[in-house]
Amino acid sequence: MARKGLLIDYEYCTGCQTCEVACKQENNYPAQRWGIKLNEIILQSINKVEIHYLPFPTELCNLCVARTDRGEQPACVKHCQAGCMKYGELTELVKEMEHKPQTVLFAPK
Numbered sequence: 001m002a003r004k005g006l007l008i009d010y011e012y013c014t015g016c017q018t019c020e021v022a023c024k025q026e027n028n029y030p031a032q033r034w035g036i037k038l039n040e041i042i043l044q045s046i047n048k049v050e051i052h053y054l055p056f057p058t059e060l061c062n063l064c065v066a067r068t069d070r071g072e073q074p075a076c077v078k079h080c081q082a083g084c085m086k087y088g089e090l091t092e093l094v095k096e097m098e099h100k101p102q103t104v105l106f107a108p109k
């Protein structure tokens, strides 16, 4: 079976944390456990400060296998209003990366 993963296109991520909450609800994680965690990247130069948001799955992410086995999207993908995440086969996701400037790919074991 083709290996699957999550493509995270963080160019338009607003840092809303909905993906974090959706994952917690899906998996019933308590307060200090996260399946995906938002990282804040601050780039500072002489006259400007840029803040980028990068949500990235943790070792607890199982790609929502129970949902995807039913033909549904992973909870984080479904609830991101900005459409920053895509679930699919790694070979297809890698092709998409070539056309997107700010992306990371997550592929668990």
Ligand code: SF4
Residues within 6 Å of the ligand: 012, 013, 014, 015, 016, 017, 018, 019, 020, 038, 053, 055, 079, 080, 081, 082, 083, 084, 085
């Ligand atoms: S990936 Fe989507 S849901 Fe998660 S913080 Fe960014 S905009 Fe919000």
Ligand code: SF4
Residues within 6 Å of the ligand: 022, 023, 024, 026, 027, 035, 036, 057, 058, 060, 061, 062, 063, 064, 074, 075, 076, 077
């Ligand atoms: S795919 Fe599922 S388990 Fe993984 S980060 Fe998204 S919601 Fe959490």
